[in-house]
Each structure stands twice: as C-alpha cells, then as structure tokens.
Amino acid sequence: MKKFIFLILNSLAYTMYALSFSLNAQQITEDTQADIALQQETFNWSTLKKTWEDDIQFHGFFSQGLFHSTGNNVYGKSKDSVSADLTEIGLNMSYQALNNLSFAAQGLYRRAGASTGDAGEVTLDFAFADITFLSFSQGRLGVRGGRIKNPWGFYNETRDVASTHPTIFLPLIYFERSRALLIAIDGGQLYADYSSPIGDFLFTFNYGYSHDNKELLLAITSDPDVSGKLDSDPGFMTQLHYEIMGGQYAFAISYADLNSSYTSSKSFDPYTGLESNIDSLMLSAQYNGEKFSLVGEYNIQWNSFSFPQAGADFSPVSEYWYIQASYRFLDNLQMTIRYDSSSQDKSDRSGKNFHAATGLPAHLMYTQDAVIGLRWDITPSWMLRAEYQRVHGASTVSLLDNPDLSKLVKDWNIYALQVSFRF
C-alpha cells in the first residue's frame, strides 16, 4: 500500500506539478500584481495554492465491507462466518493543462475475496489524455486515449466507488464475474456532449482491449483446473446517455461487442482454440426525485463460446434485469429495496438441461434476489450502510470463493455492512 501511494504521488504528482508551474507562471504573475497589497505576507503560498487547487485536483475513496452469509461464500469465507475481504482504495489526479487538453489517472487497490487473494491487487484503474477538438457553448467533441473506464449502464464506470451506488452489492446486471471484461478498455474513446433545450446528451464510443479475465474463463469452462488465459481481442463499448431536468430523469442505451481468445499454457490443453464472443445490449432508466428514486435496467447478452478441441459450440442468450426503489427519509438517510433477476440461458431458465448435460447444479444457471438496505451519509465524506439479501440461485457467485461447484446452495442469505470515505 505504501509503495503504491509513494509511486502515485512521486511519479505523477511531481511531473504534473512541475508542468503546471511553468504553464501557469504567467497567470501567477498577473494575480500577484492584482492582489499584491492584500497578499504581500502570504504571497508565495496563496498564489501557489491557488494554481494547485484550480488546475490539478486529487480525489480518492476508501471502503471496507463486512459480510456474513449462509449457504455460499461472498468476498472470502463469509459462509457461517464473518469476512472482511472487501476493501477498495482509490486515489486519482486530474490535470487541466490547457482548455482543450487534460490528463487523468487513478490507482486502485482492491481486495475482494479469492479473486484478488489475501494481499489484494493494485491496478491502474484509468490513465488517459483527453483532447477536445471542438468546444462550443452547448457542447463539445473530443477523444481520450489510454486506459478509459467503460460507460455501461448507470453504475459500471464508478463501480468501485462505494458512495456512488445505492447498495453494497451492485445489481446482478453488473456481474462481478465479468468485472474485468467490463471495467475499462485500453485504447481510445470518442465522446460528444450536447446540451439542448430538451435535455443533455452524452455519447461515448470506446474501442480497444479489455483486461485478462480469470473469473469469466472459470464461468465458461466450469473447470477449476483450467490453466491458460483468456486474452481480449479488440472490441467496443458504446453508450448514449440522456437526461432531463438536471438529472431528474435519466436514460441510457449501452452496447458492447467484446471478444476473447484462449491462450494455453501447456501442451495438450483441452481448451486450446477456445473463443468467446459477447454482444450485449443494456437499457437503463432512472427517476431521481427529491425523496423518491426509481431505477430499472435490462440487459440481454448474446454469447458464443466455441471449444474446437471438443468440437462443441454454445450460444446461450443471457438475460438480466432489476428494479430498485429508494426513499430518503432525511437528506442523509436513505432506504433502498431491489428485486434482481438473472438467467444465464433464456432457453434453459431452470437449468434443467444444463444439469442433465454436465451433472452440475441447475441453480448455476439462474439467480433471483431481493435486497433491502439502509444508507446513512454521516457527513458528505463518510457513509455507513447495512444490507440484507435473500438469494435464490447461484449463477452470480464467485467460483474462486466457492471452488466446489457441486456444493453450491440454492437458497441462501447475505448480511453486509460497509463503511466508506470519499474526498
């Protein structure tokens, strides 16, 4: 952790600060002259601080979860025990170098059960340069290059920032197992904002490579001993986001086309040549009033998995949706309820065919759950929340936290607590 903060602060902060200082030298002189009478004593500090604050910003977040469950594990060994294996820490910096040029980067430390191991993982969450080539009073058009977060539904881009989503667990539509596939893309983004009298539009188109994905590979093969890697081929994710009345109503349509192919690490690997192609469409709608909020999202996903060694092809169509209502009793106290539904294969919703073909539990093919949660924003920075989930099905559990697939339980409970800090 220390090493990580040291790295971020030293390498990025130092170069950006140096850059900022030279680029803003002229402005400092002007400001100083204007305010010289007032600021004579504090001149150095106040002017430097002003430049720093204005053009370079640091932000971050921290969260820690506590889980207890019956039946299956979530985030570590929570089953009939208590697990504290979800920690998220992020630190970012953004630098507006010129009116049409900016840079941003975020480091993420994440510990999330067996998928990251006990020590957790440090990743570069995003890091890109942003060039606006057209800017007018109603909007702008530009490109970003580097590692960019994927706009996908309402919550994907900030899925690791606890305070930005209403419950501890994201809706099942944000499938924890597909996290690496969805989280960010290494490549480029074209973006366009437009504010019109009938609402605000935001269009994004991301093209590039997703991250290597161990959880997805396990889910496709249902084989804990699979040894190779699932590497991304170029793909795209795109979203049109529309909101009216300052965000009181928001709508989004998102589409993704993501392909991966298997790289084997040994000879005679039964999965050599494995390919995964995923096309996915998400529709999102939200009402966000003073006290009451209502969110619904629907996702349909066309999968195609081919196993040339076994001479088999599978093309299941998955379907996920949820509806979520929140009520603010006070400005800082909010209750949320949600119903989630997910089906791995629309033509085999009960998992009967899957069970007959593989002998594995049928409930690996579906999940429905009901969630109730209470969120208390103690201050604008500190948040505390508690949640209960009744779960029917096991299609969304981590297969790394629950390696024995035959022991997965169909009906189970999750109790969770989380504290978070943001700045």
Next chain:
Amino acid sequence: MLYIALSFCMLPSVQAVEVIMNASDSKELIKENMDLRSIFSMRTRYWANNEKIRVFVLPDNHILHKNFVKQKLHMFPHQLRRTWDRMTYTGTGQPPITVDSVAEMLEKIKHTKYSIGYIDRRIEDEKIYFFDTQ
C-alpha cells in the same frame, strides 16, 4: 466571525441566496445563453473570454448549499453530486472546489479571478459582482 454569527441568525427560515462572481472583467465573461445549472454541473466550463470558470461550492449538507441548489438550479444536491462523482471518479472532468463556510466562500471569490459562488446576503464590496445584476 461576523459572517458565522450572521448565518446563524438567518437559520432556519428560508434563506436568501445570492450568486456572486469575482468582479474583475465580470461584464465580459457572461454569454447570453449561459445558465447557472450548466455552470454548476460543470458542463459550461469556460467564460466568454475562454478563461476557465472557477466554481466554488459549500458542502452537500450545508443549508445554504441545499437552498442554492433548489432555488437557483431547480435541482437537489444529490443530483448534482451524481454528476460530479461521475466526472471525478472516471477522470472525465473536475468537480467544483468545496469551501467550508460562507466566510471562506466570500474570501475565495474576492481573491480568485474568474470565480463564481454564492453567499446568503447582498453586501457592498467592489471585488464582488452579483450575477443577477446583468
């Protein structure tokens, strides 16, 4: 201290909210179709002279912030927070700078060129320009 004392006197009745700007060049800065919601949502990011708009706000739970957002932007603080968080934690934009008190807000606006913010009363100060006097 005076500001703090004053703001306490005015609670909790319906508070006045005055949108203020740094007075230097203020008349050249405002374009006809600029609206406050767009400025405070960080969608309009530059003044008419292409200088970056320096936006200052009070914390989300400050009574004046709540009143400002409702009265002047016709929004709720949590809607604005959603917009700011999205840009902050994806690196696609910078949120406004948060100050802790009305007194600090006034100091920042007086001493920061191209700035905009809000206070809870009208005052006589040559370094302050009231946004609605255009």
